[in-house]
Amino acid sequence: MEIIRAKILGFCAGVRRAVLAAEKALEENKGGQVYTLGPLIHNPVALNKLAQRNLKILLETKIPLLNPNDTVIIRAHGVPPETENEIREKGVNVVNATCPLVTKSQKTAAEYAKKGFVIFFAGDKNHGEVIGIEGYARKAALEAEKEFNFILIKDVDELKNEIFSLSQKKLLSSDSKIVLLSQTTFSIKTFDSLQKELKSSLPQAEIVSSICPATHERQNALKDLCSLVDGVVVIGGKNSANTNRLFATAEKLCRKAVLIETPEEIPADFFELEKVGITAGASTPDDTIDAVEKRLLNSRS
DSSP states (O other): OEEEEOSSOSOOHHHHHHHHHHHHHHHHOOSSOEEEESOSSSOHHHHHHHHHTTOEEEOGGGGGGOOTTOEEEEOTTOOOHHHHHHHHTTTOEEEEOOOHHHHHHHHHHHHHHHTTOEEEEESOTTOHHHHHHHHHHHHHHHHTTOOOEEEEESSHHHHHHHHHHHHHTTSOOTTOOEEEEEOTTSOHHHHHHHHHHHHHHOTTOEEOOOOOHHHHHHHHHHHHHHTTOSEEEEESOTTOHHHHHHHHHHHHHSSOEEEESSGGGOOGGGGGOSEEEEEEOTTOOHHHHHHHHHHHHHOOO
């Protein structure tokens, strides 16, 4: 069997930064408990390893129970400002591991909200990053005494429905200030479709693409890989947006594709293939990728 790795795969810079921040906090801890507010990243394998070192996940409902000597790590996806403020008021050590690109998106959304723009936001409902960005935009609109309009959409059909609904309610017109923003891991292809549709309906709309280059690079590397192999193994958290988009692409472009979190999940028929491609989501640790490759090469069942 020949294993071919995608040219770009695994940890992105933002995730690696968050994991290193957590490891440093654990090493420097002087008696308190080290927490991450919600899952640090979307990868169960990486989170389990950190949990073994006594990193615990803090639920928002438990923030009032924090002690001053505790440490709380803000996850890579970020949190709303009111949540961070509540944590800081407890006097704990706060480590902000929000991805710099997400921080930039938070600031961008806040600036447009402060100016009274209607914000169409392309993203996944209930995703931590989206919740945090919406929180920053809401705070900015409130402080500027502007009406807050943050409309979450995932595809062109939803965009059309929202435009129609808002127009019927007299909340949207050719004079409205409008901007299209997005989650950093959103599909570039879908975002392009959304901006074309929005511009055709409301030409004055501004478009700001905040999609992380790492997402685009991994997609392109996967497309190149699919033409070289008989099957593709996508490694990553099954709750990871960018990993699931890699898997969707692999399913379309390759005869066989599977999404796994651990080497033990590799389907038996993959061991019979002559050429197997490997790619991994932006939250997948290097050692997990290595373990999957090792199992493929050393097992046949």
